[in-house]
Amino acid sequence: MNKIYLDHSATTPVDIDVMEAMLPYFSEKFGNASSVHSFGQEARSAVDNARHQIAEFLNCKSTEVIFTSGGSEADNLAIKGIIEAFTPDLNEITNKKKPHLITSAFEHHAVLETVKELEADGKIEATLIKPNRDGLIELSDIESAIKKNTVLVSIMYVNNEIGTVQPIRAIGQLIEKINKERDQRIFFHSDAVQAAEHFNMNVDYLHVDLLTMSAHKIYGPKGIGLLYIHSGVPIKHQIIGGGQEYKKRAGTENVASIVGFAKALEILNTKSKIIDDNKGIEKLRDKLIDGLLKIPNSFLNGSRKYRSPANVNISFINAEGEAILLNLDMEGIAASTGSACTSGSLEPSHVLISMGLKPEQCHGSIRFTLGRKTTEAEIDKVLQVMPGIIEKLRKMSPFK
Amino acid sequence: MRIAVAMSGGVDSSVVAKILHDRGHDLVGLFLKLWSDPLSENKSCQKENRCCNWEALEDARMVAAKLEIPFYVIDAKVEFKKEVVDYFIEEYKNLRTPNPCIVCNETIKFDLLMKKALTIGCERLATGHYARISQNSKFKKQNDKSKIKTEYNLLKGVDETKDQSYMLYRLKQDQLSKVLFPLGEMRKKAVRDLAIEYDLPVKEKPESQEICFFADRDYRTFLRRYLPENYFLPGEIVDAEGNIIGKHDGLLNYTIGQRKGIDQNSKSNPSRLARAEEEIQNCSSELINDKSPLYVTGFDAKKNQLVVGFDEDVYKKEMVVSNLNFIHTPYPMLRTPDLKVKIRYHHPEIACKVVKKNGELIVKFRKPQRAITPGQSAVFYIGDEVIGGGVIKK
Numbered sequence: 001m002n003k004i005y006l007d008h009s010a011t012t013p014v015d016i017d018v019m020e021a022m023l024p025y026f027s028e029k030f031g032n033a034s035s036v037h038s039f040g041q042e043a044r045s046a047v048d049n050a051r052h053q054i055a056e057f058l059n060c061k062s063t064e065v066i067f068t069s070g071g072s073e074a075d076n077l078a079i080k081g082i083i084e085a086f087t088p089d090l091n092e093i094t095n096k097k098k099p100h101l102i103t104s105a106f107e108h109h110a111v112l113e114t115v116k117e118l119e120a121d122g123k124i125e126a127t128l129i130k131p132n133r134d135g136l137i138e139l140s141d142i143e144s145a146i147k148k149n150t151v152l153v154s155i156m157y158v159n160n161e162i163g164t165v166q167p168i169r170a171i172g173q174l175i176e177k178i179n180k181e182r183d184q185r186i187f188f189h190s191d192a193v194q195a196a197e198h199f200n201m202n203v204d205y206l207h208v209d210l211l212t213m214s215a216h217k218i219y220g221p222k223g224i225g226l227l228y229i230h231s232g233v234p235i236k237h238q239i240i241g242g243g244q245e246y247k248k249r250a251g252t253e254n255v256a257s258i259v260g261f262a263k264a265l266e267i268l269n270t271k272s273k274i275i276d277d278n279k280g281i282e283k284l285r286d287k288l289i290d291g292l293l294k295i296p297n298s299f300l301n302g303s304r305k306y307r308s309p310a311n312v313n314i315s316f317i318n319a320e321g322e323a324i325l326l327n328l329d330m331e332g333i334a335a336s337t338g339s340a341c342t343s344g345s346l347e348p349s350h351v352l353i354s355m356g357l358k359p360e361q362c363h364g365s366i367r368f369t370l371g372r373k374t375t376e377a378e379i380d381k382v383l384q385v386m387p388g389i390i391e392k393l394r395k396m397s398p399f400k
Numbered sequence: 401m402r403i404a405v406a407m408s409g410g411v412d413s414s415v416v417a418k419i420l421h422d423r424g425h426d427l428v429g430l431f432l433k434l435w436s437d438p439l440s441e442n443k444s445c446q447k448e449n450r451c452c453n454w455e456a457l458e459d460a461r462m463v464a465a466k467l468e469i470p471f472y473v474i475d476a477k478v479e480f481k482k483e484v485v486d487y488f489i490e491e492y493k494n495l496r497t498p499n500p501c502i503v504c505n506e507t508i509k510f511d512l513l514m515k516k517a518l519t520i521g522c523e524r525l526a527t528g529h530y531a532r533i534s535q536n537s538k539f540k541k542q543n544d545k546s547k548i549k550t551e552y553n554l555l556k557g558v559d560e561t562k563d564q565s566y567m568l569y570r571l572k573q574d575q576l577s578k579v580l581f582p583l584g585e586m587r588k589k590a591v592r593d594l595a596i597e598y599d600l601p602v603k604e605k606p607e608s609q610e611i612c613f614f615a616d617r618d619y620r621t622f623l624r625r626y627l628p629e630n631y632f633l634p635g636e637i638v639d640a641e642g643n644i645i646g647k648h649d650g651l652l653n654y655t656i657g658q659r660k661g662i663d664q665n666s667k668s669n670p671s672r673l674a675r676a677e678e679e680i681q682n683c684s685s686e687l688i689n690d691k692s693p694l695y696v697t698g699f700d701a702k703k704n705q706l707v708v709g710f711d712e713d714v715y716k717k718e719m720v721v722s723n724l725n726f727i728h729t730p731y732p733m734l735r736t737p738d739l740k741v742k743i744r745y746h747h748p749e750i751a752c753k754v755v756k757k758n759g760e761l762i763v764k765f766r767k768p769q770r771a772i773t774p775g776q777s778a779v780f781y782i783g784d785e786v787i788g789g790g791v792i793k794k
Contacts, residue, residue, distance in 0.1 A: 323516070
């Protein structure tokens, strides 16, 4: 059976060129980048080059790139790092009020759970902004949520479940404007893990202070991510040890993965220069959306206009997303019901709930995320099997 | 044929997967994630539901990976809590002794899990239960041979010491028609030997037999977290005539037929509760009557009284069974002289006669039986065959 992979938001295959760039750094150039000798210098130079390349991609300084074990760690570092760096100063400015944080109700769990835990521990005050029915955060909602003790706004760039693109640049500019008129500066973080493949990642253009990225969503290796931290933004380290990553994240550098991360970005850069790649994948996405919506009682989740060219998320009334997923898997088609971390649970998606869907409308949602190698034949195959699966499941549905 | 295998990570279900895989079936492994008490986790015992903790999940997944079959985790936490755990608590609230495994089989394993299996195109659900299913075909009408009706019978497992048919008597014909019990024809030892022969990753795992959804050693510790305080208040011990003869330390610490201990000198001490059962075993010196020991014969919930009597008072000639389920309905064979009943799991079968009355059964034993326990199931057998059963009302 020819398997079809349509879950690129979960992870992507490592590009062969990326793997080849990494290979020398396992057994041959194995040095510790912190060592003084030639072995160490060889590794250090590889890390330096990679960091430099990545900084160019983000349009920032090398010293603003902090490597982490992945997106989740970068999100944790951004949020806890800011809160902990700020708490003592803030107490003076705001009469010992807790720092206030604004985020959205449909963030990735790495952000949402971090915020909820800080709130439960009594360390912060938090406002969770609900997206509108199209899965978009409204600027005015952020503006009206800002308080005197607000220190951080964290809004994701592209939602991992429904693929909607948030107005990061506009939010960044808004916060910049507001900052001019207040004592307590507000910092702006964006989890851009799902955005790098298709959207502008120029931190200057985006007006962000902090930005999270992960390599394995862009055909790089798993276990490596980064946090862009604008110079001067106070961050309390979360992992303590040696002084790596400008004392912001201890631990021996993951040299091979850092090299792989840079190579993945290099490939991404040249790819979009050669062809307007988004257009091709967008055509396939639209074919899939239009074809699936021909199945009765189905609807697209999230704005169609402000949407990742790779994301399709459709709900089918009276069919369980989990059952659709398993049936597709039996046909060799890999999809998802939400983010990979929550699949397998019957809990309705927090993303869809936050958009105002009823729990029973959320159970039947399924996500397809397309990738660089997705073909029209694969889309056709999905469109061929889906009507039968939905019809079968509706006959057996417990929701009737 | 595509078959779903309920995989728990234990030896039995792993061997089932291997056997069916060798027969060339298209297998899908399903692992049930069930509710476990979050409160017992927060305390010293960091354990998930024993049947479905992370370790069990990894074991099951390793077996599935070894057989190269797809493997899915089915989250039934909400349903299990509602159907099994709430029932368990509710029964104790009414001072009855529940059988959670029977309810889990009826509502979770052979209902929810079965439906899941069917929705992914499986025609059968196989489990590691030690029981057998046979089938016979009948003509629906005597003269019309075109309409053949297949009926399924539930039989004891060949290994009498492992037989689990008692736990399965609530299954219906449509469930039995889609269930496979490959271990029903086997002995436990042979199953274990096969696990070793196949070199399954779980071959050396010990058996789990206790209630799976809490890690406490004693169910009373669990109940204390979920029942109001008044269920654990001390009260009076009375004899059959209502004469007060001592104090008990909470009705939930006793079950029918239990040889009870009376601490005449001290008041109830809560820290003792967890050890109550143990103490009761060792309390021969504390007997109120200096000649014959006393046993629990009943409860008076309203008065919070524990009723005790002599050993002969624990024996009953009959019982009432309600909430019935029969493998074949209606079942005329209840009148057969070979009818036997099991009044609890791991209890010898007893010859009995049955009279139907108002949708309940009045069961008369040939010989009086000790400790008839309301809430436990009574399951009727003829030879190896399960006829059906119900829940003991009184």
